[in-house]
Amino acid sequence: MEQLPTPPGERPARTTHASPRTAHTATATATVSEQGIVTGWSEEARRLLGYAPAEVVGRPAAELLADRPDGSGRAEGPEQAEPSPGSGGTGPAARPLAPGQERWSGTVALRHRDGRRLEAVLLAHRRPAADGAAEWFVMSAADGEPEAPWDGALGDWAFDRSPCVLAVFDEDLRLVRANAGMRRALSLKEAQMRGLRLSEIAPDAVSEETERGMRRVLETGDPQSVDGLVRPPGGGAAPGWATSLAPVPGPDGRVRAVFLTAHEKAAADTAPRAALPPTLAGARIITAAPDSAHTAQELADAAVPRLADFAIVDLLETSPRGEGPAPGSGTGAVSVSRSAVRSVLGGSQESRFAVGETTVYPALSPPAECLAAGRGAVYGTADPAVARWVAQDPAASWIGEYGTHSMMLVPLRDGGTTIGLAFFSRHRNREPFDPEDLRLAEELAARAATGIHRARRTSREHTSTMTLQRSLLPQTLPVQSALEIASRYLPAAGDAGVGGDWFDVIPLSGARVALVVGDVVGHGMRASATMGRLRTAVRTLADVDLPPDELLTHLDDLILHLSASETGGDDASGIGTTCLYVVYDPVTRRCTAARAGHPPPAVVSPEGSAYLLDVPAGPPLGLGGLPFETVEVELPEGSLLALYTDGLLQARDHDIDEALDSMLAALILPASTLDTVCDRVLTALLTHRPEDDVALLVARTRALHTDKVAVWDLPSDPSFVAQARRNATDQLTVWGLDEAAFVTELVVSELVTNAIRYGEAPVQLRLIHEGSTLICEVSDASGTAPHMRRARIFDEGGRGLLLVAQLTQRWGTRHTLFGKTIWAEQSLVDF
Structure with a gap:
């Protein structure tokens, strides 16, 4: 099967990876859509058939069959009489399934990348896909033969x-x-x-x-x-x-x-008691509950009235590691948070036990001893330990008020971690709790503890990932004069997890500004960490003043290196990361852009016409070896630029074309501030929390007119260095910046001298007055960049750039198609 690149602008499907195993225990896995298209491909699948994910994802699964879809393959197994999923041939890439079929298994002849024919035993399960449709999860032991023992x-x-x-x-x-x-x-x-x-x-x-x-x-x-x-x-x-x-x-x-x-x-x-619905059917709800409070209430609701007349669920406060006290850690006072209450009395008893309040169980009380021991216990209200607890703790006086005669205390434990306590009592049911009741209560508590622990862990991971991502995103937008900017970032809703969307605003030399928006494939801590590394890389490459297409090429190489270092070899797990890089120059009012599989920017002209900037799509980052293209357009002053991630366009209630139309319609509406524009766009496109992260960056262009820019073409003659100094000081006088004349004369003298002596004609001097910054630029046609060095005592030269670096705020070199530009910036705040 020939390798086809991912279509520009499209994100390749994410690959499912099995855990690395030795050859005889590895499981090769793939996902196939209901239409028979491969949407996921694991590393073990690559080892089994030789195809990299980029060669398979997006292609018909039938192309992997040794016998092409003409019915010549064979299938074995208990389901061989049933139709096979897919479109022709055998296996889950063959013909459509019978209605309601949820599993397929059989032996399928596959074709290795090198042409070999392989007989593989496949097992496939139908399951919901991320987009709500159905897909097939196909697996095969890469080498199912067990070892000799x-x-x-x-x-x-x-x-x-x-x-x-x-x-x-x-x-x-x-x-x-x-x-x-x-x-x-x-x-x-x-x-x-x-x-x-x-x-x-x-x-x-x-x-x-x-x-x-x-x-x-x-x-x-x-x-x-x-x-x-x-x-x-x-x-x-x-x-x-x-x-x-x-x-x-x-x-x-x-x-x-x-x-x-x-x-x-x-x-x-x-029997009815053992077949208690909460212990089985209800437990599935408990373990799948979205948060710990919901799970705790599910536990209380499951126990009352089937098992108990009254139930309380108290949770320990989580430590930084999310763990409670270990069994046997002591019998001191224990502070808990009341998380759920349920009574057969229809609310009269719950009213005195407010959910969310903190309760302290005294030392040596039955609840404290239960938590310390890590096992459940049954008590009668006449037990000395209960009597001592009621006498010691006024908050426990309710035990005798409703005729309570039997109690059970069960710790909530999961994997050795104690996370809380469940309290069950009877006052209407005259039968005392027995060991079988305790067994059922412990079963309920164990299942609830699993759900609570999972919910807390998920919440901690989500919070940690959010904290990491927030720390990696810009905390404030930089001060610059080229663009007025506003931004928004919305994390994904539900259990999708925080993704790797990011944006950035980077001031460049010559008063220019770079706008960046990107989307790292995947969710969670890894996506956020990768996003941070890419954002740092973009800033580093932007500081070198690389053109947009070259910057994306270097970023593409970085994605490949990151994927290889994380997997220990060639892997396509990074495929799908996208990026849009835009540079705006307020002097020329030119906008230069390149994109790697990312949605194009939207532009609104000062007259109110809206359109998508025609930037060549380019492949997503991580494919390697494919070119990126740059487009350059002139934007009138006051134009509006909108950069965004694809999460903005992936609403459930409309397709992408409708979403783009809605976005452009929101952008052209008059607004007093760009913050209003951002809010209007989000309101128009997002009727609910997004299923993917959303980053939005909106900018209005400004211009530096001729009264802020001065340009002189200089002959390549050393005698004109003095004239260049005079031109610069005269211009500073026009701008009212005489205090900066001394430093400017030295900078102009050194840079123009170097350009004439070591560069090539033509030579040009440009001064830019941008707010509180004075920029001096000297350009020539040579591509050789100067390097600052430390001159020795008897050297006649070599001190020019060192002097420039000491006198200015920053300096650097910017390469162009026709040579280079040496620039230096002075801060005018102190003048």
């Missing part, structure tokens, strides 16, 4: 001890053996599951706690018990099976594998 006595020893459903997973939690019960439960052959994780084999039916338990077995060597391993296909919301996890030691005593057995719950286990 699993064909020997160790594998037989483990497999022979299966009482029912059995599977053996290696140290990477990848399946190496499955008995007949396991194959029946999942309707898959062993060859189709070998080399895959349990969550990959049955992603919609496997409890997350199962894989956590497997990891604990490997780490500690202790057996684990987990409820709800899988539900058989077609089982709907039926209770999951009870699962036991045991270590399988090798000859050296080290745990080499996890031995998994599962069985359907007996009738006694499915």
Whole structure:
């Protein structure tokens, strides 16, 4: 398959990566749209078939088949009689699925990049895509054959001890053996599951706690018990099976594998109390809740009235690391935040327990002891510990007011971290809590703790990423005279995570200003960190005064180097980063722009006409080897420039053309300030929080007229250096800047002398009075740049540039198509 570059202006699909593994345990993964187009390609897939992501993403998946879509391929497995997804041939790139089909498996003949034919066992799951449509997640063990130990006595020893459903997973939690019960439960052959994780084999039916338990077995060597391993296909919301996890030691005593057995719950286990909806169906809601407060309330609602008459959920204040006290850390007073309350009395009891208030449990009270011990307990109100607590703590006096006779205290723990406490009591139900009630309460608490811990971790990560990104974005816009500027930045809504959108305003030499807007592919801490590195790189390259197309070329190389350093080799994970770089010169009123796969800037003329600037799209950054083009136009004074990221145009309720029309319509409306323009654009395009980050930069052009600029063409003759000094001092007198004449004479003398002596004709001197800055520029036709050096005692020259550097605020060299310009800036504040 020939390599095709990503179409200019389009962002390549993001690649899904499996964790790096050895060849015999790696899983090659890809995503395929319902239309049969490859939208994701992992590093393991590249190793399996030889194609880099850039060669595959965006192409029809059918092109990977050894037998092109003419029906000549073959498929095996329990689903071979069902239609295959895709458009022709076999496998998930073949023909459309039957309605409602959610999984496909079979053996497919694929074509390697070097022409070899490969037989691969594929397993595909249908799942929602990021845009709301459906896609297929396709995977294959890159080399599914297990290592020799699993064909020997160790594998037989483990497999022979299966009482029912059995599977053996290696140290990477990848399946190496499955008995007949396991194959029946999942309707898959062993060859189709070998080399895959349990969550990959049955992603919609496997409890997350199962894989956590497997990891604990490997780490500690202790057996684990987990409820709800899988539900058989077609089982709907039926209770999951009870699962036991045991270590399988090798000859050296080290745990080499996890031995998994599962069985359907007996009738006694499915009695109404054990089949309590909150413990199973409700727990799925708890673990998926969007924040810790919501999860805590879900726990209280799930327990009342099915398990208890009254429930309170208290959460410990998070430490900087997000951890609570470890079990056994002491029985001192504990401060908690009340996060949820639920009562069968319909609110009368909740009114005295305000959610959000801080409560302090006294030392040695049952709640404090429960948190310290890390395990639940059942109490009667007549227990001495409860009586002592009520007598010691006035806030606990309510326990006897409603006839409470039985209580349960259960810590909320996840992975060794204590995050809070759940309190359950009975006053209407006359039956006291028993050990089975405690087991169910601990199950509920464990599931809720998982959701709360995840929500807190996600919140911390989001806050950290936001803090990092805010620190990397401009805190204030620089003072300059070329443009009036306003900006806006909106982070993505929901769980999408903070992205890598950024903008910048960079003053350049000669009173020019650069505007930059970019979008790093992906979300989260990595995208924000990459954004910061790119912004620093752009500022560095801009300081060298590179033309826009050359700057993007260097940035493209940087993306390739970053991707290679992060992955340890060639990788296309950086593909998709875009950038727009615009330079405006207020003296010539010329605007120069180049873009790398980024939306073009919008322009509004002073007369009110709006259009998109015709800048060649260029490829996104990270492809390498493809050129960028620069366009240069003249903008009248008072023109409006708008730079933005694609998140502004990706609203759910209109397409991109409608979004562009809405943006241009908002830009042309009269406004007193540019802040009003920004707010109007966001209001017109965003009816809700954006699903992707949005960066918006709006600028109105200004001009430096001839009364602020003086230019002289000089003969290439040393005798005209004195005339150049006189011209400069006379102009300073016109501008009322006689105090700056002494320094200006020295600067003009040194720069003009160097240009005449070492440069090439023609030579030109230009003075620019920009606000509180005086700029002196000397241009010649030579491309050789001068270098400042420290002259020795008896040297007759070499001190000119050192003198210029000491007398001015900053100086530098700017290369042009016809030579170079040496410039120096003086601050007029002190004059």
